[in-house]
Amino acid sequence: MADALVYLYAVTDADAPEPDVEEGVDGAPVRRVGTGRLAAVVSSVDAVRFGEDALKRSLEDVQWLEATARAHHGVVDAAALAGPVAPVRMATVYLDDSRVRALLTDSAAAFTAALDRVRGRVEWGVKGFAVAPDAPRDPEPDPGSGTGPGASYLARRLAERRRAAHGHEAALEAAEAAHRALAATSLASRRYPPQDPRLSGRREEMVLNAAYLVKTEGALRQVVEEHTGRGLRLELTGPWAPYSFATLEEP
Amino acid sequence: MTPARGQDVALVDLLDRLLAGGVVIVGDVTISLADVDLVHISLRALISSVQTLEER
Numbered sequence: 001m002a003d004a005l006v007y008l009y010a011v012t013d014a015d016a017p018e019p020d021v022e023e024g025v026d027g028a029p030v031r032r033v034g035t036g037r038l039a040a041v042v043s044s045v046d047a048v049r050f051g052e053d054a055l056k057r058s059l060e061d062v063q064w065l066e067a068t069a070r071a072h073h074g075v076v077d078a079a080a081l082a083g084p085v086a087p088v089r090m091a092t093v094y095l096d097d098s099r100v101r102a103l104l105t106d107s108a109a110a111f112t113a114a115l116d117r118v119r120g121r122v123e124w125g126v127k128g129f130a131v132a133p134d135a136p137r138d139p140e141p142d143p144g145s146g147t148g149p150g151a152s153y154l155a156r157r158l159a160e161r162r163r164a165a166h167g168h169e170a171a172l173e174a175a176e177a178a179h180r181a182l183a184a185t186s187l188a189s190r191r192y193p194p195q196d197p198r199l200s201g202r203r204e205e206m207v208l209n210a211a212y213l214v215k216t217e218g219a220l221r222q223v224v225e226e227h228t229g230r231g232l233r234l235e236l237t238g239p240w241a242p243y244s245f246a247t248l249e250e251p
Numbered sequence: 252m253t254p255a256r257g258q259d260v261a262l263v264d265l266l267d268r269l270l271a272g273g274v275v276i277v278g279d280v281t282i283s284l285a286d287v288d289l290v291h292i293s294l295r296a297l298i299s300s301v302q303t304l305e306e307r
Contacts, residue, residue, distance in 0.1 A: 005280060052280050069265050089273035093280035103276065114274065125264060192267045199263040209267065237261075243268035248276075 004044040005051070006033075006094040009075045009087070010241075011104065011111050014039040016083025025071040026050070030078075035101045038111055041079045042100060050093050059091070080241035084119040086111060087243045110248040117188075118245055124217050124238035126182055126224060127195075128208030130171030131233045132164075168205070171231045175207035178227035178234060185219035186212035190244040207232065211244035 007025055014034045019041060024030045028043035048054055058064040069090060076087045094100050104111065183189040194206035214220055217238065224234045 008276075008278065011274070050280065055280065065266075066262055069262065069269050070260075072269060073260065073265055087268075087273045089275050090269040092276055092278040095279040099279055107276075125267075127264075190272075192271060195263050195267070199266075200261070211268075211272075237264055240268065243272035246272075246274050248274055 003047045005047050006096060006100055007043045007045045007050060008092045008094060008100060009041045009043070009072060010079050010085045011038055011040050011088065011115070012079050012085045013037065013083045013115060016079075019075065019078035019082045021075050021078035023071070024075045025068050030075050033097045033100045033104075035104045036108060038104045038108060038115075040100045040104060041075060041085075042094075042097075043075075045093070055091055055093070076241045076243075080122075084115045085241050086114040086118070086246035086248075087241050107248060114246050114248055118213070118242040121187060121213050121215055121242065121245075122217070122239040123211050123213055123242045123244055124220050124236060125211050125240060126178075126208060126220070127206065127235045127237065128171075128175045128178060129202065129204035129233045129235070130168060130175075130207050131204055131231060132167060167231050171205070171207050174227065174230050174232040178223065178232065179208055179210055181223045181227060182210070182212055182220060185223060186214050188213040188245050192244075204233070208234070211240070213242060213245045 007028070009024065009030075012032075014037050016039070018032065019030060021030050024043040026043075026045050026049060028045050030041060030043055032039045033042050034040070049058070058068070072090050076085060079085045080087075094103070179189070179191070190211045192209040192211070194209050195202075197203065197206070200206070212220055217236070221236060224236050228234045
C-alpha cells in the first residue's frame with residue numbers, strides 16, 4: 001500500500017503468539033513486524049487520516065479520541081495476553097515497515113530491557129476518593145443561651161466548614177499512607193495527577209491516582225481493603241498492560 | 252473491581268495511560284506537541300464536548 005502509514009501499538013517478544021484481536025485503530029487489521037528477538041505490533045493506516053495535520057485535528061475530536069484510544073487499548077491488551085509488551089504512546093506513526101524495523105534494531109537493547117522489566121508482571125490502578133465521614137448530629141440550639149437563632153446557625157456553619165477542612169486533610173493523609181503501603185507491596189509505582197471531575201463524572205475529590213506493577217494483585221487488594229474507610233474510598237482497576245512502567249530509560 | 256478489559260474501561264483511566272504512559276518514541280509523523288499539550292488538548296476536547304452535552 002503506497003498511501004499507507006504504519007501505526008505502532010506495542011513492542012513484544014518475536015516468539016510470543018500473535019495477539020488475538022480482529023482490528024485496530026480505524027478498523028485496520030493488526031499484524032506484526034519483526035526483527036531479531038523483537039516484534040512490533042502494527043496496523044497499516046490511511047496516510048491522510050493519520051498524517052500530521054489530520055492527527056492534530058483528530059486529537060481534538062472527542063469521538064475520534066475515544067474510538068482510537070479504545071482500539072489502541074484493545075490491541076495492546078490482546079498483545080499483553082500473548083506475551084510481555086512495551087506499549088507505545090498513542091498516535092505513534094511511521095512511514096513504512098522498514099522504519100519500524102530500524103527502530104527495533106536501533107533500540108533493541110532498550111526494548112529488551114523494557115520487556116524484561118515487565119515480563120510476568122501486570123499493572124493495577126488504584127484511585128482514592130475523599131468521602132465525607134459521618135457528620136455528628138447537630139446539637140439543638142440551647143434556648144437559654146441568650147444567643148439568637150442567627151448566631152447558632154452561624155456556629156453550625158462554622159463547625160461544618162471546619163469538619164469539611166479537617167476531612168479533606170485527613171483524606172489526603174490517608175491517601176498518602178495508602179500509597180506508601182501499596183508501593184511497598186509493588187515492584188514499581190507511578191502516580192498520575194488527579195482526574196478532572198468533569199471527565200470522571202465523580203463528585204468526590206480525587207486524592208490518589210496511581211499505578212502499581214505487581215506479579216499478582218492479592219497484596220494490593222488487601223491494602224486497598226485495609227485502607228478504605230476513615231474518609232477515604234479506594235478503588236482498584238485492572239489488570240492493565242504495563243502502560244505506566246514500559247519506558248526506554250535504563251533502570 | 253473494575254475490569255480493565257473491554258468496553259468497561261473508563262475513558263478517563265484509559266487516557267491517563269495512553270496519553271501520559273507508554274513508551275515515548277518520536278515517530279516519522281511527528282505530532283509536534285509536548286506531552287502535556289497533548290493531554291490538555293484532549294482534555295479540552297473532552298470537556299467542551301461534555302459541556303455541550305450538558306447544555307443541550
